Amino acid sequence: MASLPAPPSSTAPAPLADVAFTVGRDVVVQRLTGARRRVVLRVGGDGPDDLALRHDGRRLAVADERGVRVVDLAHPARAARLPLPRGTFADGVAWSPDGRGLTIADAGVSGPTTWVDCHATRPYRCHVRRSRVVAGPVPSPDGRSTVTIEERGPRRTGGHAATTVTAELVLHRGGRRRVLDRASTVRTGRTTVTSAIGPPLWTAGGLWWDVSSQRVVDEGGASSSEDAHQERRLRDDGAVESFAPQTADGTPVTALGVLPDGTAWGEVDAATNRHEVVLIPADGPATRTGLRYRIPDQLLLGPTADARFAVVDRRIGPQQEVDALRLAGAGGRLGRVLLRSRGPRPAIDLR
Incomplete structure (x- = not known):
């Protein structure tokens, strides 16, 4: 059984948040090191439609029924609303790889490939990209x-x-x-x-x-x-080839993402709703981490910036949903609940 990777070292400025989540209409951020949480924004309606925490953990984009706001986590009171084109409905938001821009999925215009690109620094500018x-x-x-x-x-x-x-x-x-x-x-x-x-x-x-x-x-x-x-x-x-990653015992696996060191990770293909996370090297068999989760009661969010896997325990009630976040430790064992996101549409995003 493989150990989960050790956190990579870094000389970058310390992030201000590792996770952003919602509690009702409040948008909350915190570090995963046990630092206290902070409410950085309150939105109207049923709460945010989407959250996107920049990879450096210093800025946050929040999409709601009124548009998209960018929050500088060092000065959250100065949240800036992006000048989206009239009629835009922000259905999803994502940071560009360099962290300088945002791409907003627009559900307000027909067609699944209408996007709005925005500069995420002043002066804020946005334009529609029908791509x-x-x-x-x-x-x-x-x-x-x-x-x-x-x-x-x-x-x-x-x-x-x-x-x-x-x-x-x-x-x-x-x-x-x-x-x-x-x-x-x-x-x-x-x-x-x-x-x-x-x-x-x-x-x-x-x-x-x-x-x-x-x-x-x-x-x-x-x-x-x-x-x-x-x-x-x-x-x-330059050739394209098909390949079949699998564990040492021949169980097929599916690649889902990449850790900071370039190692692919994925899950064992299962006929049931119970899944196990595996690490997939460039050559050789995939190795099991021991981290197992079951859907729909649990959701795998993926790895954090320091290569720890996060799992959400989901409980759906008549009025609201409660998502509880836990991190996997040695042997894939899930630790204590670090936070709970509550509301009609709870949202959690990791950097």
Whole structure:
């Protein structure tokens, strides 16, 4: 069984928060070292729709029914509201990799790929980006490349089967773009196979991504379906290959994210709702961490900045939901409850 990674050393300025969460209409931040929590903002309505804590733990973006505010955690009373275009409904918010900008998912305009990009420092400026990019850009560790998932309008290709390309995974490097993979819908007789591309991950072993597919067979009034997925990666020689990460006993695993040192992490594929976190090296078998969680009663938030995994225990009542955050220690054992987020729509975000 693998140990969870040791926290990396850092000379960066100390963060002001490791986690942001909601208690009713209050937005609260705190360090995970036991420091006291602070209320930095109060919002109206049912509370925030989304929170995004910048990776350095010094600024926070809060989306609610009135728009998006940026909070400098050193001076929370000076929260600034972004000048979003009229009619924008902020459904989600994320910091850019360099921490200088924000991208807001706009549910107020038709289509899933309408975005609003904003400068997150004064003078605040925002503009609508009607882009086909639905994920990314995700920069490589050396900063020389980015990768995006881009939506494509229905485009049929030739052959014996009716193939419609729906999305492409694109590598951008040196001003050039290369399509690495495609998601599509393929119809052959009574069989339809639909594929989708999962979020790209820059790991110590290079660029990885997941391709999931569903095969549906129309059997005359009834239908049967079969789900499958593949992990794919970009090799050093530029070739794309499929691979099958698994534990030493041959159990398949799915990559979900990357730790600060570049190690991929994921979970054991389980037929039940009980999952286990694994670490996936560039070569060799995946190793079990001992951290297990069950859905829908528990939610894996992923690793913190110091590479500890966070799990939320979820309790849903008639009027509100309560999410309790715990961190995994040695052997994957979950520690005590560090905080509770309460409300009609509780939100928690880790840096």
